Amino acid sequence: MARTLLAIYPHSARRYDEMLKADGEVRPHWRPFFEHLDAVSPEDMHQRLDFADRRIQENGVTYNVYADPNGADRPWALDPVPLIIPPDEWAEVSSAVAQRATLLNAILADLYGEQTLLAKGLLPPALVYGQHGFLWPCQGIKPPGGIWLHHYAVDLARSPNGRWWVIADRTQAPSGAGYALENRLVVSRVFPEMFRDLHVQHLADFFRDHQDGLAALAPVEGDEQPHIVLLTPGPYNETYFEHAYLARYLGFPLVEGQDLTVRGDTVYLKTLRGLKRVHVILRRQDDDYCDPLELRGDSALGIPGLINVARAGRVTIANALGSGLLASGALMGFLPAICRHLLGEKLAMPSVGTWWCGEKPALDYVKENFDDLVIKPAYPTQRMEPVFGHELEGEAREEMLRRIEARPHAYVAQEMVNLAQAPTWSRAHERRLIARPVGLRAYAVVNAEGEYSVMPGGLTRVAQGAGARIISMQRGGASKDTWVLTNGPVSEFTLLKPSFGVRDLVRAGANLTSRVVENLFWLGRYSERFDDSARLLRVALARLVDVGGEKTAAVASVMELAERLKVLPTPEEDSEPAEGGEHVLLEAIYDPAQPGSLAANIRSLMWSATHVRERLSLDHWHSLNRLQREQQAAQKKHPTLTEAIAFLDRVLLVSSSLNGFAMDNMTRDDGWRFLIIGRRLERLSFLARGIAGFLRMDSARGQGCLEWLLEMADSIITYRSRYSRQAELLPVIDLLVFDESNPHGVMFQVNVLSRYLERMAHELGADYDARLSTASERLRKFSLEQFEHLQFSQCRSCAPCDELATLLEDLVAAAGHLSDGLGMRYFTHVGDVSRQTMAL
């Protein structure tokens, strides 16, 4: 047994330690967990950490998705050691958080209603009228059920004496509950025995309360079922992962502003099957971006007319538009008096000492005690990082003071808190616990009774350095799961495996937004496109390696076809003929900047997948992540030809698993049909273009060319099993074009497409596009007998080859027409955005 972890765990007199009492003894509620942790062998712990990291990476838990042009998402940093809170202590925290949510809701009701708080002097007008967050058009709107604040987060910190304090209120669109959930799913599996034995309260009840609370506030009419959507600003948002994650977990469609449309005083979701009324919008988009008609006119994200729907009481917006106002730290000092006035109670949990400089006495205090304070913006819309008074010297200090003097109402000062510290597993050592400052973000949601339910747990945030005063995920902090223990039984309710009712089954297809369908279609096209180009590149590379890097006739003809298919760039007129072609091929694999390259296709694939993330199974997503990691890893080194082939092998393996997931794991709804249509359309046009190009190429008459054509079309095994002899034109063309049982044949694609298109035309009441069937009928009539006596190696643009090539090219044109037609009819047309007009 190694020495105990306590031997080197640092003790601090200046901070409260979550695990240790002042005398250095482990607190009773930590003892079982600590002993367990102390007993785990380094190897075992190593495995557990690996498991956690892998899960996070494979689930694609990221903060800041796609902020980086290289798509380098930063994985979520999770410390496996949870923060443990005993039942009695949590009871106090929980009731204080619920009280605060109730209070903030009452303040919103007052400020957007009668404004008695202003009339009584309990709040300064500057903190209401002076804030951009106070949305004037929302004045006088009374939301359904009198609820403005449906979900709320509060940042808590523990001072050295063990008391919890409020650091900040999050009332706009509080984030992190989804990360807390994900942390739980990981950590409860890292320490499954402890999780069970310690009676850790589950989180599912909280999310059910959230669902029920929103459903109860849905302004439904007649027998309408509440239709709740989660509104996201889109994949560029730093917490998009969470939006998609929560949408799937809660069972709400994930929508963007352009998915919704207002007609009169009703808001609808644009779906494949027409407009569908929305009753509740759980918004993760800031409120001033929500309606360009009356709020920020420059916002393309918004839903024009949404405020009028709210005015008519025909939608619940959670949180109500205008709720962001209360995130101002300047309000904190006024809350105790307001709490007494509005609720007739004492404010249960104090806020950290806060001085709003807009009051003369407060300003004087701030100037006198500058070194002990943190200066923050008074309004959440101001862009300013917190400034520590003691860190400012000389001119910088004078400048800050001048700025405060000039606009005192725009600044608050807060007392500095020595955050509590909690044990954190060191990644730098084999076996060591280190102490890191932590803060807790707690969550409350309004439940079906109109009261606030508090999440038993929350997101524990860990500062990066031992002496840190600020915790920020943007600055590279980590997070922990939060274990709230209970004396009673643990609720076993789970949302992860919901039992489906008839209602859910009906919802599945009908709720498909046009945007999701559009992205699924492109997901299908891109996944086939990268598969096709990988196969073609592998054919070329394999031949190049076989002959030791020399550009033989066969290699040249594959490369010529690849150029025709735009997998390789067209060589410029006066450029030197590439020696060997190795460089060109490697670039076509690894260079994402080259249009049509494999890397570029993978990026497009990831892009469309990100947009429909909530529709993909976790395994599906894992495969996509693996694909991207493979590609990113390969980009960094200079691979050899053999390595490139190995890379293509792996990529094609992932591709077939992607295809498998699409076939096996996705519901057969309209969205899936569009994915398959996209895939088949892409394969059809790749094959038809490829075979037509092949027939027209003189270089294709060489030795071994029909073999590589079969390989490119993934049909070499079938061919050999049927005709155990050298490839000849007639059987090859029959297999690749006319054989309706070959899933890599042209006719097979045509048949599948026709079947789905007919079905869609029938179900969605659309016209059936006849061009594809006309073109395929003409192809079907082509007489293969013409090839019977043809010496393919001898012929040069002979009539039968030309005729077949032309028929195939017509088919490609028909497929292109079909793709455009689908876009016109069913898709959102992301390019066509609303714009503002203004007349004097």
Place this chain on the structure above:
Amino acid sequence: MEPVRYHVLHETRYDYGSNVSLSQQQLHLSPRFLPWQQVHEQRIVIEPTPTWRRDGLDAFGNPVSWISFNAPHDSLCIRSAMNIAVLPHLPDEAMLDASIPWEELRERLAYDALEPLPEDLDAARFLFESPHVRVKHELAAYAADCFPPGVPVLIGARALMAKIFEEFEFDPEATTVSTPVLEVLENKRGVCQDFAHLMIACMRALGLAARYVSGYLLTRPPPGKPRLIGADASHAWVSVYAPGTADNWVDFDPTNNLLPDTEHITLAIGRDFTDISPLRGIILGGGGAEPEVAVTVVPLDEEEIPAALLAEPEAGAAEA
């Protein structure tokens, strides 16, 4: 004194060039209630007929209408016609002199944790930054010489109005609706909206309340007097908070350096242009979206009233 009666026609026309499939518009085209203004008749004719409409009052008490169009259309025409009487309400010199000293008013408007007077709280809505009115120290510095210690707030405001009128040039080409106030201050050019925003920003930078007024100006040049600038367009001016005066607020027109009386017709009052822009909309589709706006103000005692003002709305058009 006798009221002066007017016919006003305010016509806005959009020719989009191609079809607009969805359009939502917010109208601030109906005059608000004021003690010195009587609206005898007002109607708004809209072509094509909106699919949906809602009328109400905005947060500042101005009449507002929201309309939407769900069917494709390639033009939009909104004609607002009104018959309105304006009573003389020009403050006299003694009233300006007797107004509260500006520092005293500033102190009154500052928060002191006591119950504010209702009129002061009402004025506080117009005390802070708003989308078009940034409150910066450059603005307080610009206005400083108009507000020496102890000067009554309305005397100071009049001096500021005169200073803006003297130092700034009316230039419709110099600015757009989104030109920031500080840029206007630097370039010393603009139109009535810019001068109103600038004067409001200066007042607020001093800790005083000022609001933005939109409306119309009589366009007939009185005999022997120069023609007033701002004709044939909607106009904008400023209203300054001065508790103790008849209405607690006194209007100033920095574009024309005068105190509005019976030649200014008020439509709406807000923190700035954003709150009360006459016609603000969001369209989906369409090509060009530059409106043609024509405003005609005719005193009713004039013998000839343009036929357009008397024309009945065309069949099928909606009526307010």
